Every structure is written in C-alpha cells, then in structure tokens.
Amino acid sequence: MEACSISNLKLREFGCEQSLLSRPDGSASFIQGDTSVCAGVYGPAEVKVSKEIYDRATLEVLIQPKVGLAGVRERSQEQCVRETCEASLLLSLHPRSSLTLVLQVIHDDGSLLSCFLNAACMALMDAGLPMSCLFCGVTCAISADGQIVTDPTAAQEKESRALMTFAIDSTERNILMSSTKGSFSVHELQQCIVVSQKASEKMFQFYRDSVKRRYSKYL
C-alpha cells in the first residue's frame, strides 16, 4: 500500500453535539465540514403488531431530506444505515419493541451517507441502547487522476471517478457496510478500505472525546 496516500489523510473539520433535543430518547447532530445531519432516536417503545418481531427489536430508519419528500435515494440510504445499526446494536435484548431513528439533513455538502452513519451512532449511544460496538462512516472519492480523497465535498464528489462509503466497527475495524458508485479496480478498493480504516481511528478518538466532554459533569 502506498504510504503517501495514507499519510496525507485529510478529513474536514468535524463536530458533534449530543442530547440537543428534548423530546426524543436520544439525539445528536453531526457536522462534517459544511455537511450537517441531525438525528433523533425513539425507543425501546411500543411496536405495531404488524411490525413486531418476537425475538428482537424492530429498527426503523427514516431519512428526511432538506426539502421535499423522501425518494428512492433516501430509501437506499435508509437501508444502508439500518443494516449497519442492526449489525452493531444488541437488538435481542429488547424483543417485541420498536426503535425509530430519524435522520434530518440540515445541509448536504458531500459525504452525506457517512455523516448519517456518524450521527446515527452518536444518537444511539446517547439513547443508551445496548451496542456490541460503535461504528463510523468514511467516504472516499477517487478523482480522475487516481488520487484518493477522503471525506470529499460535493464538488469533489462530482468530479470523482468513483465514490465509496464504508461503515467501520470500532473493535476490529471491520467493514460493516459498503456503498459504492462508479468504476474502480480491486486494488483501488483495497486502498480505499485501508485509508478509511485509518480515518476511522480519528473518528473513534473523537467519539471518545465528545462522550467524555458530555459526561464531565457527572464524574
């Protein structure tokens, strides 16, 4: 693997705020550069009989775009986020109940899916739901000349040849979910995975710091 592509790993400024909403059981907003997402979690709550699963909780993810109604793109993003959350949450500890995760786009400036994932993880953590591990999302773009750009802006996304988003877990840095667009070689995919895993370490350190700040009052 090229050391240079890893050493010049760049993420935009990111920030997070937990329990900013009063009504949901857990909430968080996550900002990556100009991309910003607000997440709210409700649950474990009562579940509709038609959606009840007898041995685990039903997880529902709703993505609200900035304007208009959710379309096909949002549905596919919902599925990506839901499957990642299902992999890390211990849903069998709350059978026959429902968890609802609402993600509201505040502003989209590239790497939206990874911002969804990060906001979702912070909100689930804030709600105190049992999780086996944390996860974070990292987006990589491969530009026309083969350069890997992590956490691209909307303009960089538009110019790129391929775009990939990975969800990475905190214990073994495994890939929980991947969503790709465009054409790339196997070698490039491997490179992007390594770069994202490297970037995830920064994210997990940030998670730890921001939870520490949140609980500093109660120490």
Added chain:
Amino acid sequence: MFSALQDRVGQILLPGDEFCSDTDDTISLSEPVKSEKLVCGPGLRRSGARLLVCKSGVLRHKPPNVFWIDCQQRRYVPARGETVIGIVTAKSGDVFKVDVGGSEQASLSYLAFEGATKRNRPNVQVGDLLFAQFIVANKDMEPELACIDSSGRASGMGVFGGGGLLFRVSLGLVRRLLAPNSDVRSDLEQLFPCELVVGLNGRVWVKAASIQQTLIVANLLQSSDAMTATQRRQLFAKVQQGAL
C-alpha cells in the same frame, strides 16, 4: 480483570470496550486460589471469559465486587424490584393497565393493594397516579406491578396525587435524587417544604404549599438535570434569596 476494572472506575467507557480475564496469572501453591467473583450491573455484559461494555457512561463500583455503567438515558426499561410512578390507562376485569414509560404497559392486579379482597376492591380510576413496585420485569414477559411489599403492607405505595405536579426528568437525575445522602435533595430541602414522589422511571411528582412553589421546585429540578454541582448551588441560592 478485577484490578483492570477497578483502575477504570470513574472513567468514561464506550460500547465495544472490553476487559479480558487474566488467565495467565501465576498460580501460587501456598495460598488457596481465590476465585474472583464479579457482579455485572447495567451496561456490562459477559461473553465467555471477557467482559464487554455495551453502553456509554461512567464506570461505577460498589464494594466488594459490583460494577456498572452509569448512563444518562431517558427511556425507562423495567427492572424487577424498582419502584415507579405509573398512570392507570385502563381497567379490564381484574387487572389494571398502567403506563410506566417502558415499551409495554404493565399490569396490576386489583388484589395487589393493601387490604384488598375479592369483595373489597380498591378505589382506582383511569388516570390515577400510582406508586408501585415491579414484581415481574424481564424482556420476554409483560411487566407486572404490585402496590404491596412481600409482607402485604402498602409501605408508601398505592394511589396518590391530587393538587401536585407530575413531570419527567432524566433517569440519571432520578437516581441521584434517590441516592442516600443525595446532594440534590439536601439542596432542595433548604428551599421550602415540599412533598416529593420519585419513580425510577424518570417521573417526579411534587406538591408544595402553593402552586407557585410547586412550579418553582419542578423547574429547578428540570433545569438541574444538566448542571454541575456548583452551578446548581448558585441557582438554588438565588431562588432562596427571592429572585423569582
């Protein structure tokens, strides 16, 4: 594992953190081997020889061997033996349905009141507030409440209310209020006399001498949720001086 846990007491842990049992420790032949017993509270989970953290929060320890994660969550998950404030939502035959804020409504038998018999039914109406204890609470069954203890006495439980105010705070604040020698409670006691019913499900009921005082206590408690001890004392002192 015990010493590793003890080192982290008071620190922030996140889901995915784990503790391994130190199996490769040297075994001394002279002393009898003490098996280390650990009691895992909320937020900790055993998986084989490892101990996994599944909630984010502060690791707490109660001697000799109880560990748990202190988490600021807002949704209540019923646990056996905990006392909660419930709202009666339905009367059906010989059980009442009670909303306790969990994922399912709890059931309460009409015989689970002090002095209740088949002839002598308790006077409970839909909408009443109840202070009750969980006698059955697990993830697979419907939770069940009772307003009597094991000796058949009410011991403070049963229908209450009338003239007070019910509101919700975080589960962390409720636990801090109920802790022995709680500093929040002792700060509050210095303000004005009030009746306080605190359920572990995050519901608090307050009644003071006047409606104004009731509202002040309610607002103080709700705002002290997100305050440090010094901030809270300053606020309480301000109120005591009459800056209302």
